[in-house]
Amino acid sequence: MTGAARFDGGFVGEILAEPGGEHLLTCWSCGTCAATCLVRRFDPAFNPRLLLRRAGLGLREQVLSSAEIWQCSACDACYPRCPQQIHISDVIRAIRNIAIREGYAPPGPHAEVDPQRCSGCAVCTRACPYGAIDRVVTFIDDQERTIARVDPNLCQHCGICVAACPSGAMALETVNDRELVTRMGAGGWLERPGMLQGGADAPRILAFVCQWSIHADSEWAALDALQSDGLRIVRLPCSGRVDPAMVLLALTQGADGVLVVGCAEGECHYLRGTYLGRGKVLLLNEMMKQLGLASERIAFAQSGALDRRVLPRLVDQMRADLVRLAHEPAAAAV
Amino acid sequence: MVDAARHPQVEIISYAEVDRVDGYIGNFRVQVTKKPRYVKMDLCTGCGECAAVCPIEVPNDFELGLAPRKAIDVPHGQSVPLIYAIDMDHCIHCYQCVTACGKRDAIDFGMEPEVLDLEVGSIIVATGFDNFDPTVIPEYGFGRYPNVITAMEMERLANSAGPTVGKLMRPSDGRVPKSLAIIQCVGSRDKRFNEYCSGFCCMYAIKNAMLLKQADHEMDISIYYMDIRTPSKGYEEFYNRAREMGIRFIHGRPSQISQDPETHNLIVLAEDQEIGEVIELETDMVMLSAAAIPRLDTDEMASKLALSRSPSGFFMEYHPKLRPVDSPTDGVFLAGAAQGPKDIPASVAQGSAAASRAARVLSQDTWEIEPVIASVNAELCISAQGKKCGLCAKACPYGAITVEVGQPAVITAAKCHGCGGCAAECPHNAITQDHFTDAQMVAQLDALLADKPEEKIIAFMCHWCSYGGADNAGTSHFEYPASSRGLRVMCSARMDEDFVLEAFRRGAGMVLVSGCHPQDCHYITGQQVAAKRFSRMERLLQRVGINPERFRLEWISAAEGDKYARVITEMDAKLKSFDREALLAETLAARPIIGKRLARWKASPLMAGLVPLEATEEVLA
Numbered sequence: 033m034t035g036a037a038r039f040d041g042g043f044v045g046e047i048l049a050e051p052g053g054e055h056l057l058t059c060w061s062c063g064t065c066a067a068t069c070l071v072r073r074f075d076p077a078f079n080p081r082l083l084l085r086r087a088g089l090g091l092r093e094q095v096l097s098s099a100e101i102w103q104c105s106a107c108d109a110c111y112p113r114c115p116q117q118i119h120i121s122d123v124i125r126a127i128r129n130i131a132i133r134e135g136y137a138p139p140g141p142h143a144e145v146d147p148q149r150c151s152g153c154a155v156c157t158r159a160c161p162y163g164a165i166d167r168v169v170t171f172i173d174d175q176e177r178t179i180a181r182v183d184p185n186l187c188q189h190c191g192i193c194v195a196a197c198p199s200g201a202m203a204l205e206t207v208n209d210r211e212l213v214t215r216m217g218a219g220g221w222l223e224r225p226g227m228l229q230g231g232a233d234a235p236r237i238l239a240f241v242c243q244w245s246i247h248a249d250s251e252w253a254a255l256d257a258l259q260s261d262g263l264r265i266v267r268l269p270c271s272g273r274v275d276p277a278m279v280l281l282a283l284t285q286g287a288d289g290v291l292v293v294g295c296a297e298g299e300c301h302y303l304r305g306t307y308l309g310r311g312k313v314l315l316l317n318e319m320m321k322q323l324g325l326a327s328e329r330i331a332f333a334q335s336g337a338l339d340r341r342v343l344p345r346l347v348d349q350m351r352a353d354l355v356r357l358a359h360e361p362a363a364a365a366v
Numbered sequence: 367m368v369d370a371a372r373h374p375q376v377e378i379i380s381y382a383e384v385d386r387v388d389g390y391i392g393n394f395r396v397q398v399t400k401k402p403r404y405v406k407m408d409l410c411t412g413c414g415e416c417a418a419v420c421p422i423e424v425p426n427d428f429e430l431g432l433a434p435r436k437a438i439d440v441p442h443g444q445s446v447p448l449i450y451a452i453d454m455d456h457c458i459h460c461y462q463c464v465t466a467c468g469k470r471d472a473i474d475f476g477m478e479p480e481v482l483d484l485e486v487g488s489i490i491v492a493t494g495f496d497n498f499d500p501t502v503i504p505e506y507g508f509g510r511y512p513n514v515i516t517a518m519e520m521e522r523l524a525n526s527a528g529p530t531v532g533k534l535m536r537p538s539d540g541r542v543p544k545s546l547a548i549i550q551c552v553g554s555r556d557k558r559f560n561e562y563c564s565g566f567c568c569m570y571a572i573k574n575a576m577l578l579k580q581a582d583h584e585m586d587i588s589i590y591y592m593d594i595r596t597p598s599k600g601y602e603e604f605y606n607r608a609r610e611m612g613i614r615f616i617h618g619r620p621s622q623i624s625q626d627p628e629t630h631n632l633i634v635l636a637e638d639q640e641i642g643e644v645i646e647l648e649t650d651m652v653m654l655s656a657a658a659i660p661r662l663d664t665d666e667m668a669s670k671l672a673l674s675r676s677p678s679g680f681f682m683e684y685h686p687k688l689r690p691v692d693s694p695t696d697g698v699f700l701a702g703a704a705q706g707p708k709d710i711p712a713s714v715a716q717g718s719a720a721a722s723r724a725a726r727v728l729s730q731d732t733w734e735i736e737p738v739i740a741s742v743n744a745e746l747c748i749s750a751q752g753k754k755c756g757l758c759a760k761a762c763p764y765g766a767i768t769v770e771v772g773q774p775a776v777i778t779a780a781k782c783h784g785c786g787g788c789a790a791e792c793p794h795n796a797i798t799q800d801h802f803t804d805a806q807m808v809a810q811l812d813a814l815l816a817d818k819p820e821e822k823i824i825a826f827m828c829h830w831c832s833y834g835g836a837d838n839a840g841t842s843h844f845e846y847p848a849s850s851r852g853l854r855v856m857c858s859a860r861m862d863e864d865f866v867l868e869a870f871r872r873g874a875g876m877v878l879v880s881g882c883h884p885q886d887c888h889y890i891t892g893q894q895v896a897a898k899r900f901s902r903m904e905r906l907l908q909r910v911g912i913n914p915e916r917f918r919l920e921w922i923s924a925a926e927g928d929k930y931a932r933v934i935t936e937m938d939a940k941l942k943s944f945d946r947e948a949l950l951a952e953t954l955a956a957r958p959i960i961g962k963r964l965a966r967w968k969a970s971p972l973m974a975g976l977v978p979l980e981a982t983e984e985v986l987a
Contacts, residue, residue, distance in 0.1 A: 062592045063637035067621035067644050079642060113505055113621055115556035115592075248633075248646060338622045338635065 043092040052122030065110035102138035142187035149201035152178035159196035161303035190302040191273040222285040235288040235354035244301040247337040271309030296336035390780040391697030402477035403451035409472035412448035416463035433529030488724040495703040498553035498657040512538040538630040543650035545586035554657030566709035567655040658707040674890040738784030744774035746796035758788035763890035785889035786860030805972040814851040819873035831882035834924025844931035847938035858896035911956040
């Protein structure tokens with residue numbers, strides 16, 4: 033990548049003309065977005081500042097063919113902090129639109145529909161924060177059926193649809209149900225009885241933690257060190273990925289409490305995934321109450337990505353709640 | 367300051383407010399209210415025995431609340447004049463100060479505010495700046511994390527006369543910090559708050575870093591910056607010295623500061639642009655280089671002195687290059703950060719310049735003004751007939767017009783800058799602007815539209831911006847159609863709706879009204895007067911039967927030659943798209959309606975021979 037010959041001024045004009053791309057050239061590369069961006073934690077190659085810089089220089093081929101333009105999930109954590117008030121995800125979307133028109137496609141995994149199982153109920157369509165799922169009429173085994181269809185250009189592989197699908201027809205490579213249950217029960221964690229069942233001396237807690245809700249590597253390392261028989265941490269791409277069936281499975285298999293941790297208000301990496309996760313936990317709480325069970329055993333909490341030492345406090349709090357429950361007569365099993 | 371206080375020709379009036387300013391260059395009347403100090407200025411020796419016995423302690427503003435002061439105190443040790451004052455909001459009237467003052471008998475609890483009427487020849491506004499409050503930037507945690515401080519607080523903490531006697535301490539635990547992160551451009555160069563560059567923060571950040579590094583060579587200091595701006599004489603060398611001392615400069619703007627809840631250490635998250643990596647830096651203390659912002663009472667001062675403000679909010683100078691210390695009001699000058707963020711050398715230079723500009727006024731018996739001014743025809747002014755009007759006074763950006771019912775409006779010639787807004791605004795044609803009279807304007811229209819008027823675009827341009835823009839289009843060799851005919855006035859405020867109507871009555875194909883962008887107006891608010899007036903133009907044109915598409919309003923600056931060329935090109939294309947016959951018919955039909963509207967003009971002897979249309983009648987027919 034040397035030489036001015038590859039600077040394509042026309043590319044800059046194209047982006048500026050695309051809705052959302054208007055502010056490309058006001059970027060002065062301060063790096064606030066790069067330091068805010070959560071995607072960078074998983075892929076250091078992704079750098080919104082550099083992406084805008086390359087686009088602003090007119091490096092057409094390099095930008096359009098890069099995998100990075102597809103990685104932004106439009107969480108807009110960077111936008112409120114940008115001193116030039118550039119809506120960066122809009123600029124990236126404008127670039128994507130150009131890429132799609134020119135035949136480029138996102139390389140990453142995307143949710144897939146099993147046409148045999150899909151009932152066409154549209155629950156996933158409503159759950160998807162990106163509007164990536166619609167329904168099409170198709171013929172399966174000579175029968176006319178309406179089934180879901182995922183637009184790979186829009187899918188951000190958050191897994192919310194997988195959790196939402198009542199028929200188990202949605203699949204996503206990295207966060208399939210089987211994969212998650214394996215992670216929950218690794219090392220026989222799920223087989224052992226909990227404190228409320230009279231097994232363990234201390235409460236056993238399963239924490240589903242959104243992978244975006246904690247930013248610093250050091251924080252994650254500290255959390256991993258906390259894992260023990262009393263605490264199992266399962267990372268999810270989003271708290272909206274929590275499947276109520278898995279929460280209940282954990283409670284029947286020896287977990288005393290299940291803690292779901294999502295992002296702080298307004299920080300959800302998948303637009304409204306935190307809202308969906310919280311809704312699921314609230315419904316589960318309600319269900320527990322109706323069944324006459326202690327609703328405190330399932331809790332939802334939020335953590336700002338850059339807050340420090342929030343999760344240990346949340347776990348301690350839940351532990352205290354569960355210990356209190358153990359001394360109450362109504363601490364029934366599931 | 368002490369020198370100034372001792373000078374026989376200088377009187378310092380401190381602890382006072384300017385209430386109002388009347389008059390004009392060489393003859394200002396300034397009313398000032400001196401607040402009661404409750405201490406007699408002639409008897410107080412500044413010994414401070416009263417403060418020593420005062421039992422009341424309140425946060426010290428000068429020390430930014432980092433230290434206490436007494437209810438009877440001086441603002442700071444070097445105050446001029448060194449005379450104590452009682453803060454009655456906090457005084458408990460124990461009178462211990464009276465006892466301490468003893469025979470000097472300087473304390474007087476019965477003191478009242480004193481109103482002074484000053485007669486002065488010129489005024490210098492040097493009201494300084496305020497500091498941006500970083501609490502509004504949540505990601506930097508100022509106000510929530512004790513060890514995040516502003517540069518101003520750092521100045522006090524590192525000052526040997528400050529609250530810690532020069533020993534830098536962490537507010538959270540009083541420990542001496544071993545590391546410091548300095549963050550630049552807090553609240554400046556940020557569209558969320560202030561778009562401008564605050565100018566001197568780079569230098570004071572480097573200065574603070576160097577002072578701390580000199581005191582403690584082991585201290586780890588990082589400066590986060592977007593751009594280091596050290597353009598003045600000797601500044602770059604200063605910056606280089608800081609680098610050589612081992613101060614770390616990180617090219618990147620932090621996105622977040624978080625706090626370790628136990629140690630109160632801070633973690634600064636930023637991308638280093640040079641290596642393209644996000645770095646987390648744990649540090650004992652963070653200093654925010656907060657922007658200089660206009661003083662909060664700038665608006666109030668602006669209205670008292672008829673000053674205007676730049677888009678950034680600071681006072682605006684008369685001309686950015688040629689008259690940088692003059693305000694738009696003659697005889698009022700600007701100095702220091704009140705006009706824009708400035709460091710000490712620049713403030714001193716501007717202060718000296720303002721003093722010599724002011725002396726220029728004081729040393730003369732007479733003052734020459736521009737010949738373009740407005741005057742009132744007492745016979746036509748409706749106010750003289752006992753009717754309420756005052757439209758001219760409302761339009762005047764300089765407060766040069768006074769109107770009393772029963773008397774004709776009076777224009778103070780020395781205050782008039784000749785924008786002509788009043789002349790256009792007067793519904794009775796009672797005001798004339800010299801060199802831009804109605805008759806002169808119509809005579810120009812007459813000449814410009816003598817031949818094939820329906821193919822012409824009449825472009826009204828203000829002298830300072832749009833005329834410069836047209837000039838720029840010419841000198842830059844931007845091509846545009848030859849159909850435009852320019853008509854210069856001093857300000858868009860002078861552009862009377864009647865001129866536009868008259869142009870159409872004379873058969874002009876299109877009319878453009880152009881002036882400065884609002885923030886560039888040479889006459890403070892002249893552009894706003896015009897903008898308001900021409901916002902009604904579309905409806906007015908519809909009423910007289912002229913297609914409003916034949917009229918256009920554009921704000922074109924002197925640098926926008928390309929815009930001028932584009933506007934004329936677009937208007938020419940539009941004009942060519944109209945059907946010629948229909949256009950002529952439209953003009954003929956509208957002519958008597960407009961003529962009726964302009965009947966008062968016809969009555970004016972000055973207009974005789976200009977208003978009738980016999981000459982152009984044939985051309986149209």
